[in-house]
Amino acid sequence: MTRKIAIIGAGPSGCYLAQALLKQDATVEIDIIDRLPVPFGLVRYGVAPDHQGTKAVSRQFARLFERQGVNFIGNLDICTDAHGGDISLDDLRAIYDVVVLATGLSSxxxxxxxxxxxxxxxxxxxxxxxxxxxxxxxxxxxxxxxxxxxxxxxxxxxxxxxxxxxxxxxxxxxxxxxxxxxxxxxxxxxxxxxxxxxxxxxxxxxxxxxxxxxxxxxxxxxxxxxxxxxxxxxxxxxxxxxxxxxxxxxxxxxxxxxxxxxxxxxxxxxxxxxxxxxxxxxxxxxxxxxxxxxxxxxxxxxFSDDQRLGRMDLIESAADLDNGRLGDGLYAAGWFRRGPQGTIPDNRSDSQIVAAAIAQDLATMPESDAPGREALFARFDHLTDYAAWQRIDEHERASCTEGRLRNKLRTRRDMLKLALNVTETTQ
Amino acid sequence: MKINILYGTETGNSEMLCEDLESEFGDDHELEIMNLAEVDPADLDLSVFHVFVSSSYGDGELPASAKPFAEKLEGSDTDLAGLSFAIFGLGDSDYETFGHGSEQLADMLVKHNAKQVGPRVIHDAQGDDLAEDVAFPWFAERVAEAEAMSDAA
Structure with a gap:
């Protein structure tokens, strides 16, 4: 039986968590889900644009998707019922064995x-x-x-x-x-x-x-x-x-x-x-x-919480916050767990701790037939995947001006145009 | 040849490079990869060729996982005579402390009588090359030198 894991938030904490979890247990199936059509969160949108050396950490994260079998699911907004979005956290928990919240604190x-x-x-x-x-x-x-x-x-x-x-x-x-x-x-x-x-x-x-x-x-x-x-x-x-x-x-x-x-x-x-x-x-x-x-x-x-996932209540009622355990099959990592302190490497160590707790719990978790991402793709037709990101990445690199590394697409519409409306061409 | 590869890392980039070295050279050599955080300098096997990979962090400091090793080595009279090692750095030439992490580690090992094989090369995060593209040929050359040394001995 393959355990289905959803990590919400494709930034450093979520990606480090997937990396650490695969080191603990290579049999799990991991989907990293993001609200945006593209991955890497803070590395792409928070680290200063002139600190490319810091952004280079995304090479490690790219490898998760390119070689280590992790799936990226973009353009899916998860929140509590009160905040609208595409799917509620409770519904997501019902289709995965484990859900990890790693959405950071962005306000x-x-x-x-x-x-x-x-x-x-x-x-x-x-x-x-x-x-x-x-x-x-x-x-x-x-x-x-x-x-x-x-x-x-x-x-x-x-x-x-x-x-x-x-x-x-x-x-x-x-x-x-x-x-x-x-x-x-x-x-x-x-x-x-x-x-x-x-x-x-x-x-x-x-x-x-x-x-x-x-x-x-x-x-x-x-x-x-x-x-x-x-x-x-x-x-x-x-x-x-x-x-x-x-x-x-x-x-x-x-x-x-x-x-x-x-x-x-x-x-x-x-x-x-x-x-x-x-x-x-x-x-x-x-x-x-x-x-x-x-x-x-x-x-x-x-920084503080944008409240879309009801973080305050989840943190207050957490079973074992030190190791990221919020409740049955629900975990938190990174800033979402600890609050807004610490750098990218601090969140790497944090994710390693939470991954160890998840691996430990998986050993005794009852069997399930959680459908995982199949249920998401059956329900939504607007989701993006890693191949979509690769098309966007290639486009951004190819269209940049002299002296720049890339020219970022600035709207969801432009991203989704490249991500979803693909005409297959043979070269 | 048996080679121990030891990494000092803060963000995981050095660790990833060591995993790449393992996939590239693991069929031809007996490689063992270790996090410096889990290595005591007094326990190093002096008869084995050691390759260190270390980034710099902050203001040219050693990365977190190399710090305990460096502190133990610095405060001890551990004699590393007989140990041959090579060292590769990861850095960012935007900062004037480019490569200081690996430099500190190299100096410390030499001070304790270890023998450095070949030049310390630093991959620059600002450059166009990927770390493995620089490290693979460097590694092959260092291993060839180490093999020649052990043949001569």
């Missing part, structure tokens, strides 16, 4: 301060998905990059946003950053970027290598404030050393000033006629306040 965490809905304020998730040409992102909802930008947050996502807003068009060679994005950023001629962090510099969340990378772009002048805010600050701290490195840069021709401030919390966004024009920040003890003029503000303060 931007809100600051919950006044003015957050002003035009010009945007979450880092919304922004980076747009920069990665996610089919659900609409350019019309994005603020145009402004002359003065405030970035709230000090993690690696904030550094991604900072780097992309401060790099020059020609520096995107070898990336898959859409020219339309690079041109719109270049046209904005950003003059000043304020980066606001709540913690002291020595405890900021960014990795030093991310900060050093920003200094490689020409024409940037850095102001590092509040290093003395941290009583324990010392130049041996790699984060502080990286910031000091930036401060030493003397550009030949300054095009943009980047200011890092530490130990400040955002208080409110200030605007007129619905449009942002300043950010109000304060010291945690209220001893000092500042008003920073800005026409664009990016919040990069973490």
């Amino acid at each position: 931007d965490r809100k600051l919950g301060i006044a003015g957050e809905d002003l035009q010009g304020v945007v979450g880092s998730g919304v922004l980076t998905r747009a920069w990665n040409d996610h089919p659900d992102s609409k350019d019309s909802e994005l603020p145009a990059p402004g002359k003065q930008v405030a970035i709230i947050g000090n993690g690696n996502v904030a550094m991604d946003v900072l780097r992309i807003l401060s790099k020059q068009d020609h520096e995107y060679e070898g990336s898959d950053f859409g020219s339309h994005h690079a041109e719109s950023i270049a046209a904005a001629k950003v003059e000043r970027i304020e980066v606001i962090g709540r913690s002291p510099a020595g405890m900021a969340k960014f990795d030093p290598v991310m900060v050093k990378e920003i200094g490689k772009s020409a024409g940037l002048k850095f102001e590092i404030h509040d290093l003395d805010f941290d009583a324990a600050s010392d130049s041996e701290n790699p984060k502080i050393a990286a910031l000091n490195g930036l401060a030493e840069i003397e550009p030949d021709a300054k095009r943009c000033t980047i200011s890092f401030r530490f130990g400040w919390s955002p208080v409110s966004f200030i605007g007129a006629d619905g449009k942002l024009n300043a950010l109000h920040i304060a010291r945690a003890d209220g001893s000092e306040t500042l008003e920073l003029p800005c026409d664009m503000a990016v919040t990069a303060v973490g």
Whole structure:
């Protein structure tokens, strides 16, 4: 009897889970299901377009589908009954022996301060998905990059946003950053970027290598404030050393000033006629306040659940959350299980733990005749498969402009045209 | 020839490359693949040719699975005299710390009297080549050198 496993979410956690599960038990039949017509989730739509080295991990995932017998089922939206979608989680559980939720956490965490809905304020998730040409992102909802930008947050996502807003068009060679994005950023001629962090510099969340990378772009002048805010600050701290490195840069021709401030919390966004024009920040003890003029503000303060799978209830009632066990035949991995902390490699280890738990449970699971994907293909005619992704991939690579690796299809309609309406040709 | 292949990995790319080496060379040689996380430097079989594959991570650091091995080796007086090894790196030339992970590991092994065979080559994630396309010819050359050395001995 072959066990039928469905992993929901074709991003790093789901793919690592399939990889680890096959190492534990090569007899299982795995389907990785995604809401989008194409696989790889965060690797394709979250990792910055100029970090192709990080995206290279998708070669491991491609191998699952190309050599290891894992099936990709795209364009299938699974959620609780309350959220519509194509099929409910309960219905999916009825046709598989095991269902694993690995959909990550994609909503931007809100600051919950006044003015957050002003035009010009945007979450880092919304922004980076747009920069990665996610089919659900609409350019019309994005603020145009402004002359003065405030970035709230000090993690690696904030550094991604900072780097992309401060790099020059020609520096995107070898990336898959859409020219339309690079041109719109270049046209904005950003003059000043304020980066606001709540913690002291020595405890900021960014990795030093991310900060050093920003200094490689020409024409940037850095102001590092509040290093003395941290009583324990010392130049041996790699984060502080990286910031000091930036401060030493003397550009030949300054095009943009980047200011890092530490130990400040955002208080409110200030605007007129619905449009942002300043950010109000304060010291945690209220001893000092500042008003920073800005026409664009990016919040990069973490991610939360979009509630489409009823995550909160599932997590609260989980049988053994440490090993990913939510209930009978239902598991969670990655950020969906742990919350929004940790990098891609952290989710690899996480998926290995959950795979071990699943393999252990499979040994005692009663026999079943779960139909698996046959039932899905019998019910839906809009599903995409890995071959469809390969056609899209080939098209994107072939149609890219000079200096780019690919030109991403930006709408579901264009993807599905290539994915579903195939005319067989002989070559 | 018997060859132990040891990988240090963070995202799994080095592990995948070792699996590729096994499929490519496993019929001609007796290969054993091990995660460095599960290897104690004191237990290395000095008579066997060792091939290390390691990425770099973060700011030129060793990848997570190589760290315990490196920490044990560094803090010990383990003598690896007699051990021949070759080392292959995975890196990203976007960063100035390109290949530092494999470099650290190589230096550490040499410091403990192991003998490095051939050059340390680093696959660049920014390049057009796939890791296996660079690693396969490199591996074949290193194995030929190691065989010549053991024949001469």
